[in-house]
Amino acid sequence: MSARLCLIEDDPIMGESLQDRFTLEGFQVDWFVTAAQAREHLRGGGYAAAISDIRLPDQEGDALYLSLKRDGQVLPPFIFITGHGAIETAVQLLKEGAADYVTKPFDLDELVTKVRGLAEAQGGDAPAEEGEPLLGIAPAMRRLEERLRRLARAGAGVLITGESGVGKEHAARLLHQAGAGDGERPFVAVNCGALTESLLEAELFGHERGAFTGAARARRGVFEQAQGGTLFLDEIGDMSPAMQVRLLRAIQERCITRVGGETPIPVDIHLVSATHRDLRALVESGEFREDLYYRINTVQVRIPPLRERPEDILWFAARFLAEAAAEQGREDLQGLSGQAQEALLEHHWPGNLRELRHAIDRAVILAEGPQVTPADLFDDRDEPGLPDEAGQGLTDYLRRCERAHIVQALEAHGGHMARTAASLGISRKNLWEKMKKLGVKAPG
């Protein structure tokens, strides 16, 4: 039986997100919105841990805890959620025997780890960890990940749809990795929208020596390269009608012929396709073959855009930030400021995860630290005349502009110091000095 968790939280949004997350983690969550309700159930026992807000409508969470203790009630380990400025209460509670506390805004992953630890210490019946989520923590993405794992085991032909940059290739890789067999099977991706018809034909099916001008040697196409593994055809909706015919034939016959060749070559692949276009509409307008549509579309998986799953924005931002900070040696960065988090949540993310990754990469380069600010994340907050904090001194503002300009110049010249200095009209020595003064890391 899964571990039971007592959640005491009157805020409907916070309560629901905690309930959703802990349910996904495999806990059985009893959620109470008043101290009175919780008191009754806590008396019944059986909880592996309790999470309680301090501020509740009928009684403070700490008062509830202390009164139950005074009554001699055996309590599960308690973790308190405190607001800003309530640290003293939290510390007092720790002295009184509470297990831990988190201060808002807190990191949900951290809370999960704490609760797991406590539940395990209680009797080792914390639900088995399913592994780190890979596609996001939003309930829709957890369900999708679970579905992809099932589909992988079934080896079904999958069409992944979703806006550009939403993570379709990432999902295809997960599908591949979760599939049967060892890790040796190849995963080969090709973007059908990026190649002309004849190049795509050679890319997919390969060519024999002398098949066309420049074909000095025979070459295997991606169908052959992906033999025994997964072939990921991205932007399949962009394929020309002639290529659609050839692709359909290859799928139906499980056999291909290289361009300029005659020998049929059997292929055994798991085909995963993706598109950001509405394939059904393309079928209706006659641009996409209906038979191919059904062939590649045994199962369709839609990845929702990032703006439809706000939980994932800050989760991915934190992951990307940790990655980028490690790559760029910015150990001084301590995370996102509150304003930066708000700015990320307010943004519409038309470019989805790709845009988020770029915004974070850029911010890590620009940030003076110790926290990433909105101006580091978004260009438009960096314009002259728009200092991000009212009353910011001119010297400070000019310093930011100078720093951003140097960073951009370094980027534009691939980190080459001499060229960057020349483009800025200053000496290399001067550039070094400025970089040191402004805290710009030396490239490489």
Ligand SMILES: Nc1ncnc2c1ncn2[C@@H]1O[C@H](COP(=O)(O)OP(=O)(O)OP(=O)(O)O)[C@@H](O)[C@H]1O
């Ligand atoms: N689950 C994920 N974890 C980490 N990074 C991700 C994840 N999903 C997407 N990304 C990152 O976001 C970017 C875009 O992802 P991906 O190429 O998979 O999107 P896509 O939907 O296939 O894009 P397009 O439609 O343009 O082909 C990449 O930089 C990728 O590393």
